[in-house]
Amino acid sequence: MASSINVDMAILGGGIAGTCLGWYLNRKGAKVALIDNQWEENSSRLPAAIVNPVSIQQPNAAWQAEASYNELLSLINSIQTDHPSIQTDHPFFHQTGIIRPALDDTLFANFCETLKSSEWPDGWFSWLDQQELIESLPQSRNKYGGINLRKGGWINLPEFMESIYIKIRELDIPIVQAENYRIEKSRNSVQIFTNEDHSICCNYLIFATGAHLKRSPLWSILPMHKVKGQSALFKTARPVNFKQPVMALGHIIPQDSHLLYAGGTYEHAYQDVRPDEHGTKKLHTLIKTLLPGISDHIALKDQWAEISLITPNNLPFLGSHPRQQEYYVIAGFGAKGAITTPYAANILANHLIHGEPISDELNTERYWQKLRKLGKI
Numbered sequence: 001m002a003s004s005i006n007v008d009m010a011i012l013g014g015g016i017a018g019t020c021l022g023w024y025l026n027r028k029g030a031k032v033a034l035i036d037n038q039w040e041e042n043s044s045r046l047p048a049a050i051v052n053p054v055s056i057q058q059p060n061a062a063w064q065a066e067a068s069y070n071e072l073l074s075l076i077n078s079i080q081t082d083h084p085s086i087q088t089d090h091p092f093f094h095q096t097g098i099i100r101p102a103l104d105d106t107l108f109a110n111f112c113e114t115l116k117s118s119e120w121p122d123g124w125f126s127w128l129d130q131q132e133l134i135e136s137l138p139q140s141r142n143k144y145g146g147i148n149l150r151k152g153g154w155i156n157l158p159e160f161m162e163s164i165y166i167k168i169r170e171l172d173i174p175i176v177q178a179e180n181y182r183i184e185k186s187r188n189s190v191q192i193f194t195n196e197d198h199s200i201c202c203n204y205l206i207f208a209t210g211a212h213l214k215r216s217p218l219w220s221i222l223p224m225h226k227v228k229g230q231s232a233l234f235k236t237a238r239p240v241n242f243k244q245p246v247m248a249l250g251h252i253i254p255q256d257s258h259l260l261y262a263g264g265t266y267e268h269a270y271q272d273v274r275p276d277e278h279g280t281k282k283l284h285t286l287i288k289t290l291l292p293g294i295s296d297h298i299a300l301k302d303q304w305a306e307i308s309l310i311t312p313n314n315l316p317f318l319g320s321h322p323r324q325q326e327y328y329v330i331a332g333f334g335a336k337g338a339i340t341t342p343y344a345a346n347i348l349a350n351h352l353i354h355g356e357p358i359s360d361e362l363n364t365e366r367y368w369q370k371l372r373k374l375g376k377i
C-alpha cells in the first residue's frame with residue numbers, strides 16, 4: 001500500500017548507530033523515520049559485542065570511556081524500564097567486567113609502565129597477580145597476571161537490537177524496510193522514493209549505513225578504511241568455568257556452560273566478506289593462546305564475517321556533507337560500536353536539534369578542512 005511520510009529527519013540504516021540516533025532525535029522532539037535495506041553486511045546483528053572501555057593499543061581508558069559508558073547505561077535503562085514487552089529479568093547487557101591478561105614479558109612490562117601514568121576513573125580497574133588471574137580464568141594458565149576491568153562487559157546484540165526496535169515502534173517512529181529507493185533533493189527538502197511506493201519527505205537525511213557508506217558517492221571521499229572481522233561460536237567439550245570476557249589479540253566471551261564466542265580477526269586484506277577457514281583457524285588459535293585449558297576438543301558451531309569502518313583517529317565521523325548541508329553522516333565506529341554509539345548519537349542529535357557544536361575530533365569538518373586546503377573541494 002502506498003504511503004507518504006513527512007518528517008524532520010530521516011535516517012538511512014537501522015544498525016546500532018541509526019536506531020540510537022532515531023531514539024535520541026525522537027526524545028528531543030524531532031519527527032523521525034528510519035529506513036533500512038536489510039543489507040546482509042550488518043555488524044549490529046552479531047551475537048555478542050564487548051562493551052570495551054579500553055583504548056586500542058594501550059591499557060588506557062578509551063576516548064570518553066566514562067561518559068560513553070554512562071550514556072550506554074542510561075539508554076539501556078530507558079529501553080528496559082516500564083516496558084513489559086522487554087524482559088527486564090533477563091538483561092541483554094552483562095556487566096561482568098573484562099579481563100585483559102598480559103601474555104608475555106614485553107606485554108607485562110608495557111602494562112606495568114602504562115598503568116603507572118594512565119588516567120582511569122576511580123575504581124574502574126585493578127591489577128590481578130598471576131594467582132588471582134588464574135582464579136578468575138582457570139583455563140588460561142597465565143604466568144604474568146593482568147588487568148581486571150570492573151566496568152564493561154558484553155551485550156547480546158540481537159536482544160539489544162530487538163528491544164530498541166520494540167521501543168522505537170512504541171514511539172511511533174516509522175520504520176520503512178526498502179531494498180531499493182531513490183533520493184531526490186529539492187530546494188527545501190529531500191525525498192526518498194522506495195520501490196514499494198513509499199515516499200519519505202524530510203529536511204535532513206542522515207546516513208547511518210555502516211560499511212555500506214563506502215559505496216555511497218556522497219560519502220566515499222571520507223577517509224574510512226574497511227576491515228573484515230570474523231567471529232565464531234565454538235562448542236567446548238570441557239565446561240566453561242569463567243564469567244568475564246577475555247581480551248587480548250581479539251576477544252572471547254563465555255556464552256553458556258559449553259559455548260564460547262570468539263571474535264576479531266581484523267583482516268585488512270581480503271577477497272570477499274564471507275566466513276572462511278582462515279578465520280576459523282585464527283579464532284581457534286586465539287582460544288588456544290588465551291585459554292589453553294579448554295581449547296582441545298572444541299567444535300565450530302557457527303561463524304560470521306562483517307566489515308567495520310576505521311577512521312584515521314579511530315573516532316567516528318559525525319556531521320554534514322561539505323556541499324550539501326541536508327545530508328549528514330554518523331559512521332566509523334570500528335570495534336567500539338557497542339560503547340560509543342549512544343554517546344555519539346546523542347551528540348549528533350543535540351547538534352541537529354539544538355545547534356550544539358560537534359567537537360573537532362568527531363566533526364566531518366576535520367576532514368573537509370584538509371580537502372579545502374588542498375583545493376579538492
Ligand SMILES: Cc1cc2nc3c(=O)[nH]c(=O)nc-3n(C[C@H](O)[C@H](O)[C@H](O)COP(=O)(O)OP(=O)(O)OC[C@H]3O[C@@H](n4cnc5c(N)ncnc54)[C@H](O)[C@@H]3O)c2cc1C
Pocket residue numbers: 012013014015016017018035036037038039040041042043044045046048049050051052208209210211212213228229230231251263264265305306307308330331332333334335336337338339
Ligand atoms: C567481527 C566483528 C566483531 C565486532 N565486535 C565488536 C565488539 O565486540 N564490540 C564493539 O563495540 N564493536 C564490535 N564490532 C563493531 C561493531 O559491530 C560496529 O561498530 C557497529 O555494529 C557499527 O554499527 P553501525 O550502525 O554503524 O553499522 P551496521 O551495524 O553495519 O548497521 C548498518 C545498517 O544500515 C543498513 N544499510 C546499509 N546500507 C543501507 C542503505 N543503502 N540504505 C538503507 N539501509 C542501509 C544495514 O542493513 C544495517 O542495518 C565488531 C565488528 C565486527 C565486524
